[in-house]
Amino acid sequence: MTADASDLSLVQRVQRGDKGAFDVLVLKYQHKVVKLVMRYVRNPAEAEDIAQDAFIKAYRALPQFRGDSAFYTWLYRIAINTAKNAVVARDRNPVDFDLDMTNNDESYEMQGRLKDSETPEALVLTDEIRTTVNAAIANLPDDLRTAIVLRELEGLSYEEIAATMDCPVGTVRSRIFRAREAIDSRLREVFEGGLGRAEEIG
């Protein structure tokens, strides 16, 4: 099944009133949309807010979506427009602060906040996730590591990976799943309590 077909199935369910299907679409594309929005804004928190707006706009417009283009193409267009509008609005209404502020500490803090794209805690957490994932990938057996890298880094389909690795598509699916499971279990070990810590910081 192609991405377009599975997305269209979810879209049709949303159009029939199934809000849960839209949650799945958000879940499926939230990372890609946030990543896309971050081309326009550097702050991840702001990018998330813009992505949220984009999804809300998409939900409102979904009754008019007829499937002439792929859902993600349509969604990306909405996200880009939302991000551009947000940047324009932000430029029109820049954060204002008093240059004659007497409290130097406060002034320094404000300027720092304007320049920072991420909090130190978030940066540390990102580094921690990256280190854990990279270490887990390094410890994977060759066939699993090759499969996950071809999929995630090269963006190959299961069929293309099967041709590259000279094995059945089912084996590719299994290898990629096992690779993810191995990395995921390591992530869960490091970040005990699931996503709590990440959400607390984010």
Place this chain on the structure above:
Amino acid sequence: MSKEELESQLSAMFDDELPAPECELLARRLARDEQLRERWGRYAAIGACVRGEPGVRLQTSLAGKVSAALKQESAQNGVPAAGGDKRGWFTPWVTSLAGLASAAAVAAVAILWMRSEAPALVAHNAPLQNAPAAHPAVRMQPATAPQLALVTPAARVPKSHEPDSYVTPAAVAQVPGLVPPTELANYIVAHSAYSGPLMRRNALSALVAVDSAAPPVNAQPIPAVVTGK
């Protein structure tokens, strides 16, 4: 279905490689299974790390935030859900009918108001009608409504379809051949229904102005015209 099989399907769905029927079922499961959603978020983070993307975060909260925002919005504004909007096709009709209904209601209120005001107008101007009789030496008529309303709207309207004057005759009961004020007011209001908004407003304003501009009961009328009769 075993947990491992479920998670294997999730991995395939994440890569858009899951067959449609399974995708349909898993999507339903995903919508209500928090743990699966968290796993999905970690799969996304793993992919982002492999690609070396900046700002990798273990996020699943965005879907929840979007869902909460949509629920809040629909609760506040009564905005229907995307899929639940079954009334889009007749919304223009509803809007038009609502507009017509409100216009009709405003017209009805105006007519009723004018009807209730008309007798008061006549009573208010009654002393003016008796003024000439109280001073027989000076035969004069009030310079207000009767003078202006000598040309009856009924006689003028058929020619131009637009009355020249919208002033209600105050002492019309004493002037033969003039239309009684209540009927005249009704006529004007009914006629103004076919005119533009500005004309309609002028008509109603003129009627109201007559009432407010009328002199007090004990005031002497201004001798605007002294007839030679």
